[in-house]
Structures are given as C-alpha cells and as structure tokens.
Amino acid sequence: MLGEARRVTGNLEMAAELTRQGLEVTSRTHWPFGVGWAQLVLGRIAQARGDFSEAETRLGEALRAFDSMENRYFGARAYLDLAKLAHVKGDRAAIASHLGEARRRFQEMAIPRYIELGEALSAALLP
Secondary structure, eight states: OHHHHHHHTTOHHHHHHHHHHHHHHHHHTTOHHHHHHHHHHHHHHHHHHTOHHHHHHHHHHHHHHHHHTTOHHHHHHHHHHHHHHHHHHTOHHHHHHHHHHHHHHHHHHTOHHHHHHHHHHHHHHOO
C-alpha cells in the first residue's frame, strides 16, 4: 500500500523499491492477495515508466493471483488496469475485451460504482 501511495505522488523509484519488498514478503509468506496487490502496483509503475511489456506481465500476474483466490473484485480491477494499458498501446480489441470482462464481473457482484466506472472508461477509451 505504501508503494502505491508513493506511485500516486510520483516517486516511482521509492514506489518500486517498497513494492518489490512487499512482493518479496508476501511471496515468502504465501499470501496471494499481497502478491496480487504488489504485482498490480508494479504493473502501474512499469506503465508510468513507459515499460509496457513489463506492465502487461505484472498486471497479468496480478490477475492470476486474484483469480487463484477467486477474488473477482480485485480481478476486475486488474482488468481495468489492463484496459488502460491497452489504450496506451493502441490495442482497441484488447481494450474492449478487458473492459468487457471487468464490467461483467462488476455486474455479477452488483457494484454500481464500478459498473459506472467501467462504462465511463469504455466511453473514454473506445469513443
């Protein structure tokens, strides 16, 4: 969480260091949620740095971690991040696929705020 806070404030080096430490601890203690969260943040950091290949790998790892524990909420949020990355890469098919899966999951869970967010992202990313 501290790594994400540093990322949001623009301190990518500190964010990466703190998040790698978190990934190491959560991997060693076999805490899938912590692994998923750390991978998600590392993906966001990589995207901010312009390393789209690393971002895609990390976000995919986050999605796998969340799905392995059947955490549909954070899995859906990972799909939103993957859609944003696909937008930066100009991959309209991937944007549509990722947003569709995120929206489907949020609708199944009946989370209005995130259903609306998915629709807003769809309108913004797929005009």
